[in-house]
Amino acid sequence: MGKDPDGTVSHRKVVLTCVVVVAAAYGVAGLLFGPTPESAPQAADNSYVTPPVQFPVRIPGCDIVEPPRDGGLSGVVFGVQEGYDNPAYPWFSGRRAMAMTDALRAALPADAEIAFASPRASLVFQPILGDDSRRDEFGSETDARATVLRGDRAGALRVAVRQSARPVPPCVAGALDERRALADGTVVDVQDTWYEMNRVRTLSRTATAYLPDGTVASANATDEAAGRAAAVPLTVDELVTIVTTPGLRVTVPIPPGTPDPPGRCITGLDRSPEIDEARARRMNAVLAAIPLDGLRVDRPLGALLPADWGGLCQVVRTGEPGEDALLSIQITTGQSLPQQDSPDDGTTSRRLADGAVLASRESRYGVSGPASSALTMRRSRTVTVTRPSGTQIEVTSTVAAADEPVSWALLESIAANPGLDVS
Structure with a gap:
C-alpha cells in the first residue's frame, strides 16, 4: 500500500491466485486474506480492489485505532470432511450443527426467505475442515451459506462460528466502521463496504461478535445474486442480531430432541438437469x-x-x-x-x-x-x-x-x- 499526500492509504490491486488442496469428499471454494509480496505481478483482468483507507481516523467505539495492514487475496479450493465428528474440535458435533442451524434460521427477519438450493447452500452449518495442526492454514470454523430472498431482491449470506481463547483484536483502520460494546460483555465489530474483483463491484456488510464464552460469530451479507434484482439482503443491525443470537454460542446446551444431520445427497457422477x-x-x-x-x-x-x-x-x-x-x-x-x-x-x-x-x-x-x-x-x-x-x-x-x-x-x-x- 502507498500513502497519498492527503493521508489516504491507497489499496493497490492484487492478483487472484488459486491453490488446490487435495482432500476427501467434495470441493468448496473460499477466500483467504493474507500478505501479498511487493513483487506480485499486476493483472488488470484478475484483480481485487477495496476502498481507500483514511489514516489516522477515529472509529466509534475504539479508543485506539491501528494503521491499516497490507493484505492480498488468494483463492483456495479444498475438500471438506463429510462427517461432523472431528476430535480436534470437541465443542462441535452434528447435533450442535443442527441446533445452530435452527437458531440461525429463527434469527432471520420474518420477511426473509432461503432460496431453494442444496443443503450446503441452505444455511446449514457444515463440518469443520482439517485438524488442529492446520488451524492457521484453514481456520477452525463451521459456516452456513445461502441466497436470501426479500421480496423481488436477493443477496448472499454467510455465517461462520468458531471457538477462540484469543482476546478481542485491536481496531484496525479499514477493517471496521464501528465497535459496539454490549451489556453482557460482548463486543461487535461492524462494517459496510465494497470490493471489486475483475472490475465488478460487490457491496458487503459484516458483523463479527466476540462473546464472553469464547464464541466468535461473523455474518457477511453481499449483493451477489442470480435470477433476481441484486441487493444486500440484510441491514447491519440485522446482522448484529444474528451474530448475538444465543443459539450460536459454542457453550449453549444443545436442545433435547435435536436430530443428527441428514446424510449427504449425491445423485451419481453424471450431472442431471435441474428440477425446479x-x-x-x-x-x-x-x-x-x-x-x-x-x-x-x-x-x-x-x-x-x-x-x-x-x-x-x-x-x-x-x-x-x-x-x-x-x-x-x-x-x-x-x-x-x-x-x-x-x-x-x-x-x-x-x-x-x-x-x-x-x-x-x-x-x-x-x-x-x-x-x-x-x-x-x-x-x-x-x-x-x-x-x-x-x-x-x-x-x-x-x-x-x-x-x-x-x-x-x-x-x-x-x-x-x-x-x-x-x-
Whole structure:
C-alpha cells in the first residue's frame, strides 16, 4: 500500500491466485486474506480492489485505532470432511450443527426467505475442515451459506462460528466502521463496504461478535445474486442480531430432541438437469403421503432439495436413535431406459406395466473413517425405477452389515410411485 499526500492509504490491486488442496469428499471454494509480496505481478483482468483507507481516523467505539495492514487475496479450493465428528474440535458435533442451524434460521427477519438450493447452500452449518495442526492454514470454523430472498431482491449470506481463547483484536483502520460494546460483555465489530474483483463491484456488510464464552460469530451479507434484482439482503443491525443470537454460542446446551444431520445427497457422477421448485413441491407432497409401514425416521419424507450434481435428493435416518442407518431418495431426469436383462453385478430387473424398468440390487461393502484405516462393513438395498420420460428414482437403505435394511416392498412402493415422475 502507498500513502497519498492527503493521508489516504491507497489499496493497490492484487492478483487472484488459486491453490488446490487435495482432500476427501467434495470441493468448496473460499477466500483467504493474507500478505501479498511487493513483487506480485499486476493483472488488470484478475484483480481485487477495496476502498481507500483514511489514516489516522477515529472509529466509534475504539479508543485506539491501528494503521491499516497490507493484505492480498488468494483463492483456495479444498475438500471438506463429510462427517461432523472431528476430535480436534470437541465443542462441535452434528447435533450442535443442527441446533445452530435452527437458531440461525429463527434469527432471520420474518420477511426473509432461503432460496431453494442444496443443503450446503441452505444455511446449514457444515463440518469443520482439517485438524488442529492446520488451524492457521484453514481456520477452525463451521459456516452456513445461502441466497436470501426479500421480496423481488436477493443477496448472499454467510455465517461462520468458531471457538477462540484469543482476546478481542485491536481496531484496525479499514477493517471496521464501528465497535459496539454490549451489556453482557460482548463486543461487535461492524462494517459496510465494497470490493471489486475483475472490475465488478460487490457491496458487503459484516458483523463479527466476540462473546464472553469464547464464541466468535461473523455474518457477511453481499449483493451477489442470480435470477433476481441484486441487493444486500440484510441491514447491519440485522446482522448484529444474528451474530448475538444465543443459539450460536459454542457453550449453549444443545436442545433435547435435536436430530443428527441428514446424510449427504449425491445423485451419481453424471450431472442431471435441474428440477425446479414447483415440481419439487409436488413430489414432496407425494412422498409425505406414502405409508412407511411403521418404519421409524428421524424426519418426515417430503423434503427433497437440489443435490450436488443435479436432480433432487433427501436422506433420513431410520431405526432407533443412534443407529447408523440411512434411507436416501434420489430423483434425476434425462436418463435412458436400461436394458431389461440383468447385468453381472447382481442386479435384477423387470418391466412395469407402464413401460418403466425396476431394478433391485443388494450389496455389502466396507468404509473407513477419516481418522482410521479400519473398515466398517455396511449393507445396502437399492431399488431404481427408470421411466420412459427419463425420470429415474433411486431409493436406497443402508445399515450396518449385521442389520436388516428396509424391506424390498417398501423400497419399491416409494420408487415406483407414479407421482414421482417429473414429467
